[in-house]
Amino acid sequence: MERQFLMGNEAVALGALHAGAARGTGYPGTPSSEILDVYSKLGGKAEWSPNEKVAAEVALGVSFAGVRAFTTMKHVGLNVAADVLFTAAYSGVDGALVFIVADDPGLASSQNEQDTRRYAVAAGVPLVEPSDSQEAYDFTRLAFEISERWKIPVIVKLTTRVCHSGTIVVPRKPDHHLPKAHFERNIPYHVMVPGHARPAHRRLRQKLAEIAEWNEKEGPNQKIEGSKDLGILVSGVAYQHVREAAPDASVFKIGMSYPLPMRRMLDFVASVDRAVVIEENDPYMADAVRAAGGAIESAPEMYRFGELDVGRVKRILAHDVTPEAVPPRGKPPQLCAGCPHTVVFEILKRHNCIVAGDIGCYTLAALQPLAAMDTQICMGASLGVGIGLRHVLPREEAKRVVSVIGDSTFVHSGLTGLAEMTYNVPPTGHVLLILDNATTAMTGQQEHPGTGRLLDHTPANQLDYEAVVRAMNVPNVGVFDPIRQLGEFEKALVEALGKDELTVLIVRRPCILAVARKGVKPASAEG
Amino acid sequence: MSDKVTSIKIAGLGGMGVLTSTQILAEVFFRQGLDVKKAEVHGMSQRGGSICSDVRFGKKVFSPMIPAGEIDFLVLFQDDQFPLYEAECSPGTSILKSSAIDLAKLENKRALNIAMLGLLSRHLNVPADAWLKVIRGNLPEKLHKVNEAAFELGRQSA
Numbered sequence: 001m002e003r004q005f006l007m008g009n010e011a012v013a014l015g016a017l018h019a020g021a022a023r024g025t026g027y028p029g030t031p032s033s034e035i036l037d038v039y040s041k042l043g044g045k046a047e048w049s050p051n052e053k054v055a056a057e058v059a060l061g062v063s064f065a066g067v068r069a070f071t072t073m074k075h076v077g078l079n080v081a082a083d084v085l086f087t088a089a090y091s092g093v094d095g096a097l098v099f100i101v102a103d104d105p106g107l108a109s110s111q112n113e114q115d116t117r118r119y120a121v122a123a124g125v126p127l128v129e130p131s132d133s134q135e136a137y138d139f140t141r142l143a144f145e146i147s148e149r150w151k152i153p154v155i156v157k158l159t160t161r162v163c164h165s166g167t168i169v170v171p172r173k174p175d176h177h178l179p180k181a182h183f184e185r186n187i188p189y190h191v192m193v194p195g196h197a198r199p200a201h202r203r204l205r206q207k208l209a210e211i212a213e214w215n216e217k218e219g220p221n222q223k224i225e226g227s228k229d230l231g232i233l234v235s236g237v238a239y240q241h242v243r244e245a246a247p248d249a250s251v252f253k254i255g256m257s258y259p260l261p262m263r264r265m266l267d268f269v270a271s272v273d274r275a276v277v278i279e280e281n282d283p284y285m286a287d288a289v290r291a292a293g294g295a296i297e298s299a300p301e302m303y304r305f306g307e308l309d310v311g312r313v314k315r316i317l318a319h320d321v322t323p324e325a326v327p328p329r330g331k332p333p334q335l336c337a338g339c340p341h342t343v344v345f346e347i348l349k350r351h352n353c354i355v356a357g358d359i360g361c362y363t364l365a366a367l368q369p370l371a372a373m374d375t376q377i378c379m380g381a382s383l384g385v386g387i388g389l390r391h392v393l394p395r396e397e398a399k400r401v402v403s404v405i406g407d408s409t410f411v412h413s414g415l416t417g418l419a420e421m422t423y424n425v426p427p428t429g430h431v432l433l434i435l436d437n438a439t440t441a442m443t444g445q446q447e448h449p450g451t452g453r454l455l456d457h458t459p460a461n462q463l464d465y466e467a468v469v470r471a472m473n474v475p476n477v478g479v480f481d482p483i484r485q486l487g488e489f490e491k492a493l494v495e496a497l498g499k500d501e502l503t504v505l506i507v508r509r510p511c512i513l514a515v516a517r518k519g520v521k522p523a524s525a526e527g
Numbered sequence: 528m529s530d531k532v533t534s535i536k537i538a539g540l541g542g543m544g545v546l547t548s549t550q551i552l553a554e555v556f557f558r559q560g561l562d563v564k565k566a567e568v569h570g571m572s573q574r575g576g577s578i579c580s581d582v583r584f585g586k587k588v589f590s591p592m593i594p595a596g597e598i599d600f601l602v603l604f605q606d607d608q609f610p611l612y613e614a615e616c617s618p619g620t621s622i623l624k625s626s627a628i629d630l631a632k633l634e635n636k637r638a639l640n641i642a643m644l645g646l647l648s649r650h651l652n653v654p655a656d657a658w659l660k661v662i663r664g665n666l667p668e669k670l671h672k673v674n675e676a677a678f679e680l681g682r683q684s685a
Contacts, residue, residue, distance in 0.1 A: 005553060005554060005557040005563060030569060031569060033569075034569075108568050108569075109569070132564075132591075160568070161566065161591065161592070164566070164567055164568065164569050165564060165565060165566045165567075165591040166550070166553055166563070166564065166565040166591075167563070167564045167565075167591065168557065168562060168563065237590075237591075240589040240590045240591065241589070241590045241592075243589040243590075244589040244590045244594070309590065309592050309594065310590050310592070310594035311594050311595050325614060327611070327614070328610055328611050328613075328614075329611075330576060330577025330578075330608065330611045331540060331575070331576050331577045332576050332577075333541065333575060333576035334575050334576070336575065444569075
């Protein structure tokens, strides 16, 4: 087939399409967000789910019907979906189930630098690591094949640099003659009660042993013959940096990082005078090789922080631990001019509120000049953290605590926090603001259950926030447009802060970027 | 072309069309049959912050990111972004600034990114037609005329 120039995310979408996936699910998260949109535009069936756990469950259900499914998320999304992953590893799948998980070394747009390879080990599922768009395409297709062959979920681990780099891809012929969806009753394999899970765990370990053997013999690992003076063990995009930084070195590139092809790795280490492992994030391969008795150098601790590049690889090879130059800071990101979030945070600041915040564009309110958000940890934490503060702070301080969450984040992880708020009510009550801008703004204006439209922007059921909040027995509920009804909103907030009751204020005005996007009028834009 | 990789960094602020022009630039050389890689950052920094992207092309390209000191062309959509990239430049780096474009002649200010590609195109051995074809392919039809004019303006600028 003809060569194409694709970003890693586009290559994954094309790979899933050519693998004949029946459905792709996911929740947006930089750097993974483009995959499902592209997949849908290419003709694949795709959905935005309320969160990653639900997305993974839907994909598992699809795979229980004997067909191929995949689910996409950023690395921290796998924390939410981990409950599914660990036990789906036991149950196994009937068709295929592929988790596409995008790590963010260097934190271009994330709250941590966690390494998904650790999840593969912990859950016991195979993991492949592409180094460019061609491999993003190839390894996605391979992941479906491995998943189907061994009836096991497989992770494709991407990184920001692979997701958002464009490189050339030559696709292959799509898979044909895939099975049709049907349900086959198999209670011991699909119902993970203890009596079924005990043998399932043994089956899982047996599968992993077979896959490890396969990886030794025919896994997607690549040896580049070079000088015996220096041998480099490497995975992911770091491979590209290594080839440029050390063109003469022998290289063993690991494409499947769990289970590792340890015999071949140890042979490689023994075959060179100096063996060095180059990997982004955690010293995962370094630890594994050493635990298996291999003598290998790894990067000094300073290089586990941030992305690698050609210069840093050269430094690692030269044992250079002198401080690295700090790049000059550019203009920081900020809320758009005219963003409806800005005025809300100005008011919260004016009233000296302690703001338990959440994840979205509005997190930028924590930065100067607004500096009007006091906590942000993970999706949905605004509720729990705000409620915790309310429970123990002295009364006068507790009464200033406000939880602030966006619409998409509320649907993702705020509903259970709201149940907590109305169940374990703090002595001073609590105040929650739902900032409803009718889109998942930060990740690129994706739809969600509150927008009234599906992933492809066609109409759908729309979640009614006011009705949900009232159904959870919140006595005080208000809805305000932060631009047209700014005064009324401020008055309602002050009133809520003065009461020892529960209040939810829905601040509703569409994102200016979503409105600007042609042909997509937010369903709730009339307000 | 020799085996040497050509490395171009485009720098501006979120919203200035850095990503679009990066795609066009990469595609122009993709269509010349070369190996091409581009590296860019999406997400948070799109919100008006400083952003840059790398395009590298040649017979074989490994890293998508330009190593420090190996920028051949630094294309600045806003001159004041230069200090951010100064340390990555070398004496061999050609610096192309937006101040070289006569903004009064730029019909649509949002087409500055394409004007900058026009300016860059003077230094790269690809016919204007090949550029214009890719520009048209990446933009909606109603923007073709204004961007073709912007490209020509850049190509005529010193």
